[in-house]
Amino acid sequence: MDIIFIEELRAETWIGIYPREKAVAQTVEITLQIGVSTASAGASDDIRDTVDYAVVVERLRKDLAASHFNLLEKLTEHIATWLLENFAAQWVRVSVAKLGMMPGVKRVGVVIERSI
Numbered sequence: 001m002d003i004i005f006i007e008e009l010r011a012e013t014w015i016g017i018y019p020r021e022k023a024v025a026q027t028v029e030i031t032l033q034i035g036v037s038t039a040s041a042g043a044s045d046d047i048r049d050t051v052d053y054a055v056v057v058e059r060l061r062k063d064l065a066a067s068h069f070n071l072l073e074k075l076t077e078h079i080a081t082w083l084l085e086n087f088a089a090q091w092v093r094v095s096v097a098k099l100g101m102m103p104g105v106k107r108v109g110v111v112i113e114r115s116i
């Protein structure tokens with residue numbers, strides 16, 4: 001399995017179970033591993049034969065700016081499903097973290113793997 005990855009993407013979204021989290025968008029940090037054959041693009045050198053990571057980042061930021069979820073579990077599942085349904089991905093590993101939520105903790109988050 002070949003992998004296209006996007007690491008530590010920062011995006012704004014509405015996420016959390018507490019009223020203060022529902023009142024203001026917050027930044028999440030996302031790492032994606034997208035399992036897709038890169039053999040065609042490796043041969044053709046043509047962006048149309050692969051997953052364009054710039055397109056993934058742009059569309060994901062737009063999608064998340066309008067998304068409201070309670071749990072990181074739900075947000076992470078949403079991203080995994082979106083990748084599998086909209087790109088030529090066969091497998092994805094999605095990590096979503098909140099930053100500085102608690103004193104003495106750098107990140108909290110969820111990592112999932114899904115496949116078609």
Ligand SMILES: Nc1nc2c(c(=O)[nH]1)N=C([C@H](O)[C@@H](O)CO)CN2
Nearest residue numbers: 015016017018070071072073098101
């Ligand atoms: N397993 C989870 N635990 C918690 C979540 C979550 O999304 N998944 N969320 C919260 C709050 O929204 C938290 O981020 C506030 O600090 C608490 N626990």
